[in-house]
Amino acid sequence: MTVGSEIGDPQVVVVGAGPGGAATAYHLATAGIDVVVFDKATFPRDKVCGDGLTPAAVAEILAMGIDPNAEEGWQKNRGLTVIGGGHRIQLPWPESSTLPGYGMARARMDLDHRLLTQAKRAGARVFEGMTVTEPLRGRDGAVVGVRVVPTGERDRDPIDVKARYVVDAGGASARLATAVGLAKNPARPMAVAARAYFTSPRGDEEWMESHLELWDGPRGESNLLPGYGWIFPLGEGTVNVGLGSVSSSARATKLPYRQIFTRWVATLPEEWQLTPVHQRGDLRSAPLPMCHNRTPHYRAGLLLVGDAGGMISPFNGEGIAPAMQAGRLGAQTIVQALGRTSRAGAEAAMSAYPRAIRDANGGYYSLGRLFVRLIENPEIMRICTTYGLPRPTLMRFVHKLLSDGFERRGGDGFDRILQALTAMAPKV
Ligand SMILES: Cc1cc2nc3c(=O)[nH]c(=O)nc-3n(C[C@H](O)[C@H](O)[C@H](O)COP(=O)(O)OP(=O)(O)OC[C@H]3O[C@@H](n4cnc5c(N)ncnc54)[C@H](O)[C@@H]3O)c2cc1C
Incomplete structure (x- = not known):
């Protein structure tokens, strides 16, 4: 059997098997959707990263049916020691109704392999060592599939794979998004x-x-x-x-x-x-x-997930949790769209995805743009740390803000202040 015939006609193609692609594929496969994942690398593979997982990332890992308490390899941590301005303070991860009270760290060589294995177990069909070179476009310009070749074998005949939806989870290079003209916004951090x-x-x-x-x-x-x-x-x-x-x-x-x-x-x-x-x-x-620097996150058959859509938090450089969250939200949206009976209805369903991403983090990232303008100046950073770190109440608030550790509904006084601030901020 050739690779082409083995791939067949999936409903969804996911390009990239990092945390964003693996989460998308897991949630689609769990819903019974035929999903094919391509990655140019062969796993386990390395990825340049800090390997830090906040409670928000732990929550997404749990949502993929992985219990870090029941298997080896997950290094748990209790919080963050922050050092600056001549001070050193310990900020435990706050436990809440939506987030566990612990974070983790795991080398991406292992983490990504584990997440991808979970997607495979759920039924996703994964093809490693396959590079996606370009999107296939329909007569109206919509993305209707991808062209793929074995990595490093550019002179081989490419394989064209058609699908109802294509997800660009290919990381910062965002090859498909770039190919259809979705450019980076240079005004974003x-x-x-x-x-x-x-x-x-x-x-x-x-x-x-x-x-x-x-x-x-x-x-x-x-x-x-x-x-x-x-x-x-x-x-x-x-x-x-x-x-x-x-x-x-x-x-x-x-x-x-x-x-x-x-x-x-x-x-x-x-x-x-x-x-x-x-x-x-x-x-x-x-x-x-960062800060949703490539939008719209859905247009004409193509969804952007994770770094491809510039989803990293400007507050702390965290991109694993937002990529996995986007994969989950994207999968839920696609499931709804595939259940519609007309093309117009499916497009209406798909419009929920960029809205869900903006609702989840748009206001928060808008505040983050202000934060970056302050801290890009090391002198202002020095003044903030010198006077801010010795104030424990202020720091508990700042910790919730910087680590995306606040509840989106209910919660304590800090949560409600952050809910009000993010609701007032324009959604990027
Ligand atoms: C130095 C550094 C430190 C960081 N520290 C942290 C941290 O501690 N915690 C945190 O949460 N985030 C951190 N981040 C951010 C985090 O690494 C990213 O946000 C995260 O990897 C995004 O996941 P993703 O799935 O969108 O993309 P990626 O993880 O980049 O995965 C993309 C995948 O797509 C594949 N691919 C790309 N192009 C193609 C193609 N054409 N065909 C087929 N496959 C393709 C790649 O091989 C890759 O496997 C850090 C980033 C850097 C650079």
């Missing part, structure tokens, strides 16, 4: 971040660490470097160490990362053991498209 793995005696710590200021020597007596940093323990003696910087527009944040990373890591406490001999692999960087 963009970050660049870099990370490396280290073998460390503190790999089993129960707190993720966030550094709001980067110094290249003793605090106050040396240079304040642009950006923020993190140390995320992954278990089994490994930590993910990284830094990033964000800009309020798509203006590239051109920093000499390698140099800043080396200078900053050298200032971190010895007990982490972050020395060159303990580094595993290279320092690698990648862009973080």
Whole structure:
């Protein structure tokens, strides 16, 4: 049997098997939809990331039928240690009606493989090592499928695969969205971040660490470097160490990362053991498209999920939870559309998807744009951390805001303030 005949005529094609693509495929397959997933890579594969999972990400993992308490490999954490302005405070993850009171960290090499396995178990048909080169367009310009070739074999005859809906979950490159003219909005924030793995005696710590200021020597007596940093323990003696910087527009944040990373890591406490001999692999960087910088999230047969739709949070650089949430919402919308009896009815059903994405995070990300304008200036960041971190009540509020840890309905006083602020903000 040829690969082409094995693929057949799925109802939905998902391009990309990262967290966004795996979640989309899982929820579609669970609803009985015939879904085919293509990824140019063969899993397990690496992805440049901090590997941090907030309670919002844990909730999406649970929604995929995975119980991290019942299997090995999930390094749980209790919250965030925030360091800056000469202060160090611990902020536990708040438990709420919608979010568990713990976060996790797991190397993307394993995480993505586990999520994809779950999608396969649910019935998704996954084809690895297959690169999608372009969308297939109907006479009216609508996307009606994809053209695909085995990765690295560009001179092979391509295979054309037709489907009612195509999901671009191909990450920041967003090849399909770009091909149909959905361009990045240059007025939206963009970050660049870099990370490396280290073998460390503190790999089993129960707190993720966030550094709001980067110094290249003793605090106050040396240079304040642009950006923020993190140390995320992954278990089994490994930590993910990284830094990033964000800009309020798509203006590239051109920093000499390698140099800043080396200078900053050298200032971190010895007990982490972050020395060159303990580094595993290279320092690698990648862009973080934020604040819905590529829209509309649905047009004429093509849905955007995750980084392809610029869904990363401008508050903390988190993109796994929003990608998985979008995959879940996208799948629910497609199920409704496939059940309609006319093309017009199906399009009406599909219009619910961009609305659901905007309702979920549009107001929140709008506030995030203001936040980025403030913190892209390291001096303002220094003043905020110096005066903000010693105030525990303020910090509990800020923690809920930055980690997307607030309830969208009900909840406590902090939740209600954040609900009011995000409702007032225009939805991006
Ligand atoms: C340094 C760094 C640190 C980060 N830290 C965190 C963090 O700690 N926590 C967090 O939540 N987020 C973090 N993020 C963001 C997070 O990595 C992304 O938001 C997340 O990976 C988005 O998932 P996705 O499924 O949309 O895309 P991806 O994970 O990028 O997956 C896209 C998939 O599509 C495949 N693909 C691409 N093009 C094609 C094609 N043409 N044909 C077939 N397959 C294709 C790729 O092989 C890939 O498997 C970080 C990002 C960076 C750069």
